[in-house]
Amino acid sequence: MIIHVKLYASLRRYRPGLALGQSFVCAAPDSATVEWLFLEALGLPPEEVAIALVNGIHSERDRLLCDGDTVALWPPIAGG
Amino acid sequence: MGSLVRVRLFAPFDRLCGRRDVVAEFSGTPRLADVLLRLVEQHPALGRYILKRTGNGTVDFENYFLACVGENIVLPEDRIPDGAEVKLFVPHAGG
């Protein structure tokens, strides 16, 4: 299946050249989870991924992905 | 050839060690890391605050304090010459 991925904040350095807010596609097996995506497909250090939104909804790492999902990832961030 | 290094402790390290000045003798020219480890040997309470244990069991130093000789910041791998004074402090944004 095809997953659309967006990387934000300091995670952007893992895909230099990608415009801010632009997504890129990633092929994934049917059983792919959010964790599989960032660990296996993208090779991101796990401690650097703190927040995952799947189609805009906060998701845990073990969430199963569906074809066409958009996954947006952030490092630990906060605000005020 | 031996060398003598003085360490001048600023707040809060002076409080933790109970003194402001420490003198340490080394055979040869120590790195800053050696000076800091000697300080921790003499004042174990300091260890909790300046040492950081890394994942593979080696020891590293915390990054929130600074060590200076004269006006120069020194890093753990830098050599400290005989007779030098190392100032140890926590930098504050001050007025």
Place this chain on the structure above:
Amino acid sequence: MGQRSNSSSPTREDDAGHGATENFKMTMLPGGYMGKILQVDLTTRRSRTEPLDRTLAEQYWGGHGFGIRLFYDLVDPAVDPLSPENKLMFGAGPLTGTGAVAASRYVVVSKSPLTNTIACSNSGGFFGPEMKFAGYDVIIFEGRADKPVYVWIENDRVEFRPADKLWGKTPEETDEAVRAATSPHAKVACIGPAGERRSLLAGVVNDRQRLAARSGVGAVMGSKNLKAVAVHGTGSVRLADAEAFWFAALDVLKKVVNDPVSFGSFRAYGTANLVNLINEMGAYPTRNFQEEVFEGAAATSGEAIAEKILVKNRACFACPIACTRVSEVKDGPYQGRGEGPEYETTWAFGALCGVSNLEAIARANFLCRDYGVDSISAGATVACAMELYEKGYAPESDIGFPLRFGDAEAMIRATIMLGERDGKFGARMADGSYRLAAHYGHPELFMGVKKLEMAAYSPRVFQGMALHYATSNRGACHVRGNTVAAELYGIPKYVPPDTLEGKEELVRRPFQNSTAFVDSSGICLFTKFAITHREIVAMMAPATGLDFTFDKSITQGDRIWNMERLFNLRAGFTAADDTLPDRMLEPVPGGPRAGSRAELQKNLETYYQLRGWDEHGVPMKQKLAELGLEDFWGVVGG
């Protein structure tokens, strides 16, 4: 680190109009506190000091706590906020100025002319610590000077000096001029031209660019003809048990510098790193809260700021995080340089106004600084004006130009009109969006609660924020109970934003009560991503030598919350004011959270119960007794 010895100064008044300092006897508190409250009477140009009562310290701890208790005792809740009878208090915490991490904070407390509630605005920088070094925990300004003055406080010495040459100056210009006339080491809190004009959106500006922004506290200062307060102190904060304090403080420092949020993201991106996240969630209020997704989010995000206009970071006193941005727009119509923009400002002049031009947003931020206004309320007022214009309720002839969402240039023009109080429309904007919308007969376009504009988190998506906006004692502020920490980043623990269950307790205790406590300590709230409440208490106890415990700190936050509630009730507020704009009860029109709406009513009932209040939101006898406030039973005709 010794405390300066108390020497009683002879009472004196000379022809230069120096204030008289009467003899006082200082109550020795072991540490943390300086032990003195300075009362400055602007009408008579006299000052006096009172000892800080030990019981006040034990029960109310400092900062926010001192502010509310003293204010409650000294000021009639029915007072006209812009009258001489209102008071303006600056309050530091026991940890302010100690050198603990981020121990920079002070509060400005008054009755708000914008909302008529109690106001407590918080600020960092260096002014708070300097107040402590000069020997004061609290400074209270009362009365009204007959002409513009500034007050110069150097340790025991208090002088009243003419400010006619400062009137009209920006905070930066004022800071420079005042320090040139007093001391290069002085720290200055002042008002900008908006405060002089009594704009209800004016804040108190300290250290040139930091604001105690919300609730119009700057208008109170302006109404007293008080342009600036300069403080310099040669003392330092004594610690009751210095060694135990430093052990605790270093623990905190270690945690903060090793924390990926505080020391990682905040340093790199500042608070605006939230823009893309809140937007992707579909919770980013856009075009005066009409929608919750903004097409210009990426272009106006923290990442964009870092790439395009960021110059460097800046820190407050004793803070290694350095979350403040210093940014610069080098050329073009929006040229400028200074601190910010922060998340809220970026949103208020960005998505809320439909503006995608980052440089224009930065410029609006600099304008707010120069005028000395709250950027949240100012941006929200411009956004409200845009909707009034687009819907035909505010005619172009009133405004002077078309004012549409998304028009960056018009947004800047409107901001300038607001800051200048220019013309009738400018004057209305200067007093906030509630009064603006009401004037044009459309109060439903005011996006706030109790006349204070909401902040950059949609209450239609974050149910915790819905309840907090509705119940916050100063109106719809976010920072006093920012449940987004739990509802999004999982601090202390993740709770989905759309769930209702348990939100009442979440809002009440780990957020509202806990924040009130932190605002009393003198430590910056931003440390709380790395540490908990317990670590702050662990510093306060050895610093002060008082028997502060974690349990007492929760009670203390609860006490503050209830005192503020009592003040507001006596000022005429009722449960009917704990509400949200009607638009927040309508479904979100699009994005990932389409259909979502604020669910307030059920949560509110449970919240009152958990707070120990009756169905009218009035604290009950048992609750007041629990907090040691039994003497206040009956003040609201319960």
